[in-house]
Amino acid sequence: MANLQKSKPSIGFVIPVYSSVITLFIIVMTCVELCDAVTVVDVYRLVQYDVGGTPFGSRLAVLNHHAGSAVLFSAAADLSRTVLILPIRELNLTFIREYIGRRKPLGGLLLLLPLDFSPQDRENIGEADHSSAKQFVKGVLVELEQLLIHANIPYPVYFGFEDDDVNSVLADVKRNDATGQLATATTGGYKLVVAAPEPKKVASPTISNTQGWLPGSKADGGSNQLPTIAIVASYDTFGAAPALSVGSDSSGSGVVAVLEIARLFSILYSNPKTRGRYNLLFGLTSGGPYNYNGTQKWLHSLDQRFRETIDYAICLNSIGSSSNELWMHVSKPPENAYIKQIFEGFSNVAEELGLKVGLKHKKINISNPRVAWEHEQFSRLRVTALTVSELSVAPELLESTGGLSDKRKFVDEASISRSVKLVAESLARHIYGQEGKTIDIFADNSSLAVNPSYIRSWLDLLSATPRVAPFLSKNDPLIMALKKELTDHTVEVNVQQEVLDGIFTFYDSTSSRLHIYQVASVTFDLLLLLGLGSYLIVLFxxxxxxxxxxxxxxxxxxxPPSRKMKTA
Amino acid sequence: MTVFHFFNCAILTFGPHAVYYSATPLSEYDTLGTSIKAAVVYLITSLVKLVCLATFLNVSESDRFDPYQELLKALIGFIDVAGLYFALTQLTHRNISQNHKFQAVGLGWAFADSVLHRLAPLWVGARGLEFTWDYILQGLEANANLVLSISLAALGSLMWLRKNKPKTLIPIIYVCAGIVATMPSITSYLRLGLEWHLPKVVGFELFTSLVMAFISWQLYSACQRPSN
Structure with a gap:
């Protein structure tokens, strides 16, 4: 007490010194390295969307909880304040299903994808990868993705990658969890923080359809319109993590094929002698995962009289896998003469290429809003159309739309080249009336050969660009690039901007940065305070x-007691 | 929780200074003015040091130990000794005994050093979520620094203020003062040259500071004896 009283008058003396201290303070502050020893990694949030007002996906973006590992799954512990870190490699799907199905509370979920799934991974590209481990991960991912997309999850779910930093954190967390103690504020451990703003609705998401023309030549200069053949692919994707949905196969391969076919025919059509009697229409449509909404908008915007001149339309979808089987999906019965003719043309060429083409017929139910194939939008407007795909069965809504597992390494360039050749060759034989003859228009090593490096470069670009339509802006570089590429080969290219209508609402904040802090527990600080107190007392x-x-x-x-006596 | 940690580290860094002031007779003789003057001298000295470092030292890109640069740094470090000399001899104090004077000067010196070098990093770092041992070690370092500062002030007062000291002890005093004054360079050599980790360096600092304090205490009391 005596000390306190003595030091009081000196306070006035301290204040003038303060200003100089503060100036020096600032000097020192600039010298001090403002290094926070935290790990910061990029993470990608699970998609959040509403279908007709029903919420789906991860409903939160902000994360601020302690880390836990799969060890805690078995324990019947309360995980409502824990972020589980689960590597896909060791994922137990039944546990996840149970957790999500029963809507058990969880602080958050961080799913770690293998490093070779990351967009930065540029190695191993070129050769399709079929090792069993990769295929296993792919299978798990497909299943997990469907599970997550169709669930309403009240906590944040993020996807990250198993890089060294995260792995070392996970190893620590596992060791800590193995001791049986739940990591909370009192036991220390790691804290995962994502400081994301509240996800906001994406206001009127736009979809951009790009089209280009190759006009045919009228032989007699007659007034009647030339018939048109349309070659169409949908370019956008949908997946559990919008920022990771690059969709190399669905439907990057289709887009690549359309661009290459446009390039091949532009060479033929640039010479008046080889210009065919058909107009060619190339379309890159958006909104594919949402019942081909963009295709529908695009077709409706076309003139009715023009639409009637479309002879048939070929839609390309998922043609990049290395199997030798392709399917031709149609909505008209296979007995239809037109369909028969096209199918025969295709199977003839396929035979020469060593491919197998099958015909699948699926009737359209007009009352059902689900549109499984792009050609069904044409068929609904009475335009003959077909879809060429490696998928034998029509996918469900938001299935096979180029999600997490649809990566570059699972796509085979050679099979895209082969499919391109199949379509281009059968098309050319039809246009030039060479059906049934064995001529090779796009022969290898000729000037009209399919160009593998062109296919590769476009496939690489598309495989590095997430293309979920609501998150693509109107002037997105990708849309501009597609437009420019079509402009190089075709004429009258235009980009049509439409609003994605229907029942889908999307929320933003698709990617953020995850800060991993190593934190000390409160008990540690309490003990430290006790230790310091006793140290100072001993020192005193x-x-x-x-x-x-x-x-x-x-x-x-x-x-002190004597003082009290005095004052009293 | 993290503000709590900040307070803990602050107590560890600045607590011993306050305890030293209140526990020793310094508080009874009201030597706070002397301490504050010493702190002001420290501020000026460190400004001069900063200017010298900025003028004579190249900014090294790497964290390597460069003997020439370190020698230069050690020489510039001796500006500290000059500052301490000024604080001990030139400042007009109220008549307090030499015994209390060097303690007050050493205390003010160490406190100013702690405030300048440790408060800002502490404020920025220890309040963050991330836990590291760095700030606790830094607090321990501040304690070692307090002991070293007082030892240096004691040795300085022996060198410059005490006239009749035993002849045999003079070289020892100078050697000890030299060692204490070059401590910053020694620790920086350990850290960068030998790549010791921070806990090891801090342990070394604590150990040497205690040893040096003991030696200077013995020297001081040895010098005290004949005058009595």
Whole structure:
């Protein structure tokens, strides 16, 4: 007490010194390295969307909880304040299904994809990868993606990658969890923080359809319109993590094929002698995952009279896998003469290429809003159309739309080249009336050969660009690039901007940065405070004893009561 | 929780200074003015040091130990000794005994050093979510620094203020003062040259500071004896 009273008058003396201290402070502050020893990684949030007002996906973006590992799954512990870190490699799908199905509370979920699924991974490209481990991960991912997309999850779900930093954190967390203690504020551990703003609705998402023309030549200069053949692919994707949905196969391969076919025919059509009697229309449509909404908008915007001149339309979808089987999906019965003719043309060429083409017929139910194939939008407007795909069965809504597992490494360039050749060759034979003859228009090593490096470069670009339509802006570089590419080969290219209508509402904040902090527990700080207190007391006693003697120390403790007596 | 940690580290860094002041007779003789003057001298000295470092030292890109640069740094470090000399001899104090004077000067010196070098990093770092041992170690370092500062002030007062000291002890005093004054360079050599980790360096600092304090205490009391 005596000390306190003595130091009081000096406070006034301290203040003028302060200003100079503060200036030096600032100097020192600039010298100090403002290094926070945290790990920061990129993470990608699970998609959040509403279908007709029903919420789906991860409904939160903000994350601020302690980390936990799969070890905690078995324990019947309360995980409502824990972020589970689960590597896909070791994922137990039944547990996840149970957790999501029963809507058990969870602080958050961080799913770790293998590093070779990351967009930065540029190695191993070129060769399709079929190792069993990769295929296993792919299978798990497909299943997990469907599970997550169709669930309403009240906590944040993020996707990250198993890089070294995260792996070391996970190893630590596992070790800590194995001891049986739940990591909360009192036991320390790691804290995962994502400071994302509240997800906002994407206001009127636009879809951009791009089209280009190759006009045919009228032989006799007659007034009647030339018939048109349309080659169409949908370019956008949908997946559990919009920022990771690059869709190399669905439907990057289709887009690549359309661009290459446009390039091949532009060479033929640039020479008046080889210009065919058909107009060619190339379309890159958006909104594919949402019942081909963009295709529908695009077709409706076309002139009715023109639409009637479309002879038939070929839609390309998922043609990049290395199997030798392709399917031709139609909505008209296979007995239809037109369909028969096209199918025969295709299977003839396929035979020469060593491919197998099958015909699949699926009737359209007009009352059902689900449109499984792009050609069904044409068929609904009575335009003959077919879809060429490696998928034998029509996918469900939001299935096979180029999600997490649809990566570059699972796509085979050679099979895209082969499919391109199949379509281009059968088309050319039809246009030039060479059906049934074995001529090779797009022969290898000729000037009209399919160009593998062109296919590769476009496939690489598309495989590195997430293309979920609501998150693509009107002037997105990708849309501009597609437009420019079509302009190089075709004429009258235009980009049509439409609003994605229907029942879908999307929310933003698709990717953020995850901060991983190593935190100490409150108990540690309490113990530290106790230790420090006793240290200072010991120091005090030691100093008093050595400088003033033991009696002084004892008298220090005796003095206060005597003071009180005096004041009283 | 993290503000809590900040307070813990602040107590560890600045607590011993306050305890030293209140526990020793310094508080009874009201030597706070002397301490504050010493702190001001420290501020000026470190400004001069900063200017010298900025003028004579190249900014090294890497964290390597460069003997020439370190020698230069050590020489510039001796500006500290000059500052301490000024604080001990030139400042007009109220008549307090030499015994209390060097303690007050050493205390003010160490406190100013702690405030300048440790408060800002502490404020920025220890309040963050991330836990590291760095700030606790830094607090321990501040304690070692307090002991070293007082030892240096004691040795300085022996060198410059005490006239009749035993002849045999003079070289020892100078050697000890030299060692204490070059401590910053020694620790920086350990850290960068030998790549010791921070806990090891801090342990070394604590150990040497205690040893040096003991030696200077013995020297001081040895010098005290004949005058009595």
């Amino acid at each position: 006693s030691f100093l008093v004893i050595t400088t003033r003697g033991l009696d002084d120390l004892i008298s220090l403790f005796r003095r």
